[in-house]
Amino acid sequence: MKLLADCGGLVRRIALAIPATFFDRINQPGDWAPLAPIGNLLDSMPNGIEAILLVDRIVMAHAERWVAGLTTVCDVTVCPVSDAAHPISIPWLQDVFHVRELSSVSGAGHEYLSFSGAGAAMDLATLQGAASKILPFHLDGGNQLIGSDFRIIGHSDFGKMEAIRALDKRPVHVFGYRVNDIVRPPAGLKGMPEADHHDLASGMRQHSKMHQFGYHVDQFVTLTGLERVGKPLLVVGEPVADGRFSRAIDVARCSLDASVIFLEEQGFEVIRNQVPFAVTTDTRKLLPRLYNNAMLENDLREGKDRPLIWLPQFSDSEALDETDQSNATLWEDLGFEVRKVFGWSHLASRSGALRCISKVIERCARQGKLNAKV
Secondary structure (H helix, E strand, O other): OEEEEOOOOOOEEEEEEEOOOHHHHOOOOOOOHHHHHHHHHHHHHOOOEEEEEEEHHHHHHHHHHHHOOOOOOOEEEEEEOOOOOOOOOOOOOOOOEEEEEEOOOOOOOOOEEEEOOHHHHHHHHHOOOOEHHHHHHHOOOHHEOOOOOOOEEEEEHHHHHHHHHHHOOEEEEEEEEEHHHHHHHHHHHHHOOOOOOOOOOOOOOOOEEEEOOOOOOOEEEEEEEEOOEEEEEEEEEEEOHHHHHHHHHHHHHHHHHHHHHHHHHHOOOOEEEEEEEEOOOOOOOEOOOOOOOOOOOOOOOOOOOOOOEEEOOOOOOOOOOHHHHHHHHHHHOOEEEEEEEEOHHHHHHHHOHHHHHHHEEEEEOOOOOOEEOO
8 A cells, every 4th residue: 555646647636625715706806816826727737637626515606617717628526525514724635635545456446544534535535436544643745745665754743753654665754954954053043942853764863953944845845756866856945035034034045955964864866946935915924935836747648748747836926937937947957848837826825835735636657657867
């Protein structure tokens, strides 16, 4: 049994959850239009993908009208949630449950794993005739990245490592940083909660205080599904300097630089992508634009000579044309065809983007698989 990977075969089926409040904003003016990036994501998906949209029953008609107004070529199914007592309150379906592939020999397909055993996991399992299972602990999907033969877990979930390992037998690595890897810690790093863990998943004994920058590993790390010099290649965010907010960006940069040191010690090859910090238009908070929160394939679709990556973009609402393009160019140089998905500024204040809002629930392989080395 293996958890469904974040790289590899073609995306076959994907699920999204849309809160009822998002439909209240369709015809209202203002800076917050949360349906915009979701609609753009659906419009960017090619034929052959099925998208399942989970919505509260009370907004079913609104959701169906909204979908009818899109220009999608993929199949879209609007599915009402079964538990009216627990309506959809957030769009971050990535965090709600996990998908595990069962043995192909048994023909059992997939099973859905969640802490509560109810809600989206149960609805999707029922819709697909799949199995569901209650987990004895909760692990946000955003704090886990799954490669072909490894997993990366954010350090904030280190205390659950024994249970996390039981989900899937692939080796587990940790996303976090050691304080002594920061040569000159900025003032903003002082007073952070301490953790003194030893014998990490990599097998190295660490004698340094460790922390995790950000809420989840998928905010700043992207799997490529590729190898470089025989090591799995990761793309890790590098904060872009801004003179107005030098201290905040110094904290982010030093934390992520130190996180890269630890990832490299665990056997990964790393390249960096630009991550600008900017004030959000609705809440006026200084937050990163999460270009690493992407979705990709490492196989070729019919008629394509490059695999696809769906990359969040922000320049339709903000002056981020250069960083939009620099991130797209990075992935193009790695051999991908970039599907630019605009509109994520509308959700930047909620600290999420494209991967957070979508949950790939099925992948399939084709014969045109790429050489995964660059």
